[in-house]
Amino acid sequence: MNIAPQPSRAFRLIVTGGGTGGHTYPALTAIRTLQARLAASGRALDVLWIGTAEGLEARVTSAEGIPFTTVATGKIRRHANPLKMLSPANVRDMARVPLGVVQARKAVAGFRPDVVLATGGYVAVPAGLAARMNRVPLVLHEQTVRLGLANRKLAGSAARIAVSSESTLPLLPEGVRPAAVVTGNPVRPEVLTGHPDKAVTALGLHAFDRRLPTVYVTGGAQGSQQINDVVGGELPWLLERANVVHQCGPAHVAALSARAAGLPAALAARYHLTPFVGPELPDVLALADVVVSRSGAGTLAELTALGKPAVFVPLASAAGNEQAHNARHLEESGAAVALLGDVTGGRLREAVGPLLDDPARREAMAAAARAHGRPDAAERLVDVILSAATP
Template sequence: MSLNSVIISGGGTGGHIYPALAIADEIKRRYPECEVRFVGAEGRMEMEKVPAAGYEIDGLWITGIERKILSKKNLLFPFRLISSLSKAGKLLKKYKPQAAVGVGGFASGPLLRKASGKNIPCLIQEQNSYPGITNKLLAKRVQRICTGFPNMERWFPKDRIIQTGNPLRGAIASIDGKRDEAMQFFNLDPSKKVVFIMGGSLGARSVNEAVKAAIPEWKAAGVQVLWQTGKRFHEANEQWATDNGHDDINVLGFINRMDLAYAAADVIVSRAGAMSIAELSIVGKPSIFVPSPHVAEDHQTHNARSLTDVGAAILVKDNEVVSALAKEVLHLIEDTAKCQSLSVELKKHARPNAAAAVVDELEKIVAQ
């Protein structure tokens, strides 16, 4: 059995797109001649990120439903859905895939709905511990559900679930032995502890405010700060650091060498997106999660609790982060035993071979 044509659908956020690309890369690694195509939502970030990664993508005229039911945008939803279902059917007829993979997001709904109706083997990959509405609606139509977290039987048919972990594109480079290089790269003092604030590409306003409140206390304790603010907050926070005499603080909008940032860190503060958790589980550094309250179904809190409830991380609520973060970081840095315990437990959740596991399942449903 070999794969010669697969369609992968979904997107909207990096949390959907990067697992999709990791799955595509693994398919191409095994079957270099396989045609892997993507279907996304017009105007969403997958329409830029997927071609940049070397794959072709078709767009559907689809969006989600606004939370405000009376929103004018919702009036267009039925027309967008009909249009997207029609185009999805035409794409399936044109490309004749052996299988369809959905990773969540607006576009995966119409594509997998049509694919399942044509008896094309279908697989969905759910990144979060609280599934999105698209995957919940598709669950009974697909042959396999690959999950990033355990205990998903509450939402999906138990006999179709395989816990694979969340696929990471190009597994996180090993950080062993890189601390000296990391200290030099970020101009840090090797004799001092480092807290790494991982704000993500967009950043987190509340976390940035918490860092500004905490910096004087951290510096007084001899703790260095590696602060990724996110691009949209970078300029303002860099200016704040200069104006307040904190030129020695590393204020960065985006970090290309994440392996070195992880290697430098003694403690990491992060949002609780599924892909951040997947990376940090492999890195295994003591982590404090601050779930975003601005995501669907509060899924980041569910993600974080899947780890904090078993002693693998610490959770700080977003509405408490400004007042609590400084002391939480210092308590953790000073508690060597706690750091060791968190690292051991967090690494138990690492799934470095998640992409391979998903493609294994894809091969099985095609063979069946």
């Protein structure tokens, strides 16, 4: 008797996480990489993303055509004073978590995933808990050195905890260490293949002076008031020496445009201000000789994978000073300059000036940065997802 080979059943994955780019893009990259891996062996991937309507994940999944559903969640606002954690807004939001868990349980039971992947952000909590209740293997991915709040809540329920750096391992609670695997933080593949000329065309940077270096200033999706203020104050100095692409966040465009309006025309021609850099991000990064940035884990993973000289202005209030830790870690090996504490125009000039003046210095910093990069992180995370499905 001849039995025709059965086409193998699709791999079913629920992804949960989001809020910021730092939690959203690693999940997106994991989906795409898993899809490619499965396709190579003739297998399909069915995905459902559980997120929040307000988070970046809603926009990203809609642009990518990824099925998306929301559940009730509670955003927990952190305070240094534990008593303030019990603010009315936090109490109200915590009360929403049980409803979210019920909704997520229904979603998980209906979708019957092989694995649930949680990449952090408060929406990951109900869906992660639902995975455990429905006995579906839960894989966590942590982008930062210390586990974020959501991942700390879920660590005890996880089959595997994929972390971005070896230095996370000793910081994990002892009971969950056997589940930990170092994968690195996945970087969107297209980020690694940008082209400078495409940035010039896409953003209309024809008046840039290509004999000068280009600085990319970025404060993350919302922009950074601190970076915008200090860079805004130093625009004449900076534009004498460089072209500048400045990603400032939607709330800061007006103030910076007003500053730019006061610049001499020759300098203004070398200044490009934008609230957000979308699909052209890889090309902007390719064009950049120096990056001035916050030190969120996603940005760091991208800049080290590419080997970009960077001056970091860490977000001071991030939980446990995680961004300062990230920046200092790279500075110690000559891979970046970290501007901690009060950042004045003078300090910015001292940090950026030598990099603009000296290509050899930039090259040395780029090489040191590249040594920290993990371009294979997505493939490693996919290994972890597949192995969790077949324990």
